[in-house]
Amino acid sequence: MTPPPATSTPLGAQFPGKSGHPRVDGDSLRETARKGRGAGAGAGSALVLVAMLLVALNLRAAVTSLGALLDEVRGGLGLSATTAGFVTTLPTIAFAGLGALTPWLVRRFAPARLLLAGMLALAVGQVLRVVTDSPLVFIATSALALAGIAVANILLPMLVKQHFPHRTGLVTGAYTMALTVGTTVAAASAVPIAHAFGSWRAGLGVWAGLAAVAVLPWVPLALRARRAARRATPAVAAAQPSRIRPGRTRLGWAMAVYFGAQSLSGYAIMGWLAQLFRDAGYRPEAAGLLLAGLTALGVPIALLMPTLAGRLRTLHPLVLGLTAASSLAYLGLAFAPRGGALLWVALLAVGQGAFPLILTTIGLRARTADGTVALSAFAQSTGYVIAALGPLLVGVLYEATGGWTAPIGFLLAALVVQTGAGMVIARPRYIEDGR
Structure with missing residues (x-):
């Protein structure tokens, strides 16, 4: 559901004051x-x-x-x-x-x-x-x-x-x-x-x-x-x-965690997916093409996902759908990376639709421009701190174990956290109401 436009007249300004002139609050x-x-x-x-x-x-x-x-x-x-x-x-x-x-x-x-x-x-x-x-x-x-x-x-x-x-x-x-x-x-x-x-x-x-x-x-x-x-x-x-402080609200932290978890996975995938396919037996050129395919498939998804989010009253179906796609892709990469590579790349592209979804949700969960910029700054700045851990921890786990089971298990754990935060932000509410 699209929130009321930021240009609507505040209720207090609609009625005259005692002097008979319009009251401006x-x-x-x-x-x-x-x-x-x-x-x-x-x-x-x-x-x-x-x-x-x-x-x-x-x-x-x-x-x-x-x-x-x-x-x-x-x-x-x-x-x-x-x-x-x-x-x-x-x-x-x-x-x-x-x-x-x-x-x-x-x-x-x-x-x-x-x-x-x-x-x-x-x-x-x-x-x-x-x-x-x-x-x-x-x-x-x-x-x-x-x-x-x-x-x-x-x-x-x-x-x-x-x-x-x-x-x-x-x-x-x-x-x-x-x-x-x-x-x-x-x-x-x-x-x-x-x-x-x-x-x-x-x-x-x-x-x-x-x-x-x-x-x-x-x-x-x-x-x-x-x-x-x-x-x-x-x-x-x-x-x-007005000073809106998303860090003092449950919605603000849920937005930051969702943004951070999906960015963590996104950076990890972009940094390590080609190596995973090379380890599975693909030539470097083919592994690079599979990574490029993931990015290319993200173009139409980037346009479709915000449009769907803007039309739905609740985002629960999108949150759960993206989680399902990512889960299947991770499991496929863990157990059959070579046999179903194209399918896993397609599912990963769908799962990475969490990025355009959270960008849209920033606007949907604020009534005003002030609220939007405050929520955007908190969610992204906090989220990028979380995201910085993704490629690093995946690399550490890969080097320590010599395989991809542990790194993919870490990404699945991050997906669980992402989904929990997503269920909080899926219900219509506004950051200004938490002040």
Whole structure:
């Protein structure tokens, strides 16, 4: 069930005060101020949607292109194994730490201005990291690029709530699909681009151009937001967003645990699935194609899942269905990885639909834009801390046991935790009601 639009008039503002003039309460002031600080009341929805989709295309390209070229980067910069491991963990650290600061930034700057700055940081960071020979500078500039992604991760669900309150599922599906496409294309083409130009720097640096393109639509949107803020009345300009603290609610923690558990499994699968198939007897090329197939199947699922979530009153069927698909895939990988590889990949792709589902649920479980950004920041920042453990623990278990039974058992245990949290967030409720 889609929640009431964030632009609805608060009940207290509908009735006149004793003086006969309309009474304006704090909630209505905050909502009016939010409109002024947003991407601009006159901004066309089409421009906002295009801008969001361009941002989404960039949300993982800087990460997956580096993963594909990690060996070349290690050789080119002389990175130790420990430093390379830190580089691969840096995204989850940045998404967790910097994502948690986004609500504080939103209280001071318009979302459009933040996204403009975020895409500029992403473009500049990606350029600077490919022109240096210093490992320290490479890490610092990668962190700059990831800072832009971290802010965008949190703000996109908020923008869906602001500009498309009646199309939460459809628009979330569109930008999640764009994210998946960007992830897939960057992972698949980074190595060929590097080989074509004879350097890993080209394979990483080309994605700065995509980030630069994403900057363009946010320039007029940021200017409109600035003009709207200047036109705001003193009372509206002084209004501050309400402080919503998801960490003090059961719903907030359930959202964070679900986000973290599904991300943990997703990162582990992306990092280790090809190795599992190679151990099962597949050639490296075939194992890579199976992993690419998993990502490709995720594109239509990324569009379908939010649409279904937006139309259902309760999410219990989706939560349980995704759990069933993942469970069957894990059991198949444990006992018959070679015999039914295509089926297990297809089931894994369905199970990974938990990612677009939780992104949609962030918007469905908040009444307002303030609630959405607070819930998005808490769920994602806390969730990415959990997710960072996935590839690490799977690697430790794989090395300790020499097989895949223990790692898959760990992923099944994480799935149980994910399902428990999913049952909590499946019932319609709103984060603002827990204050």
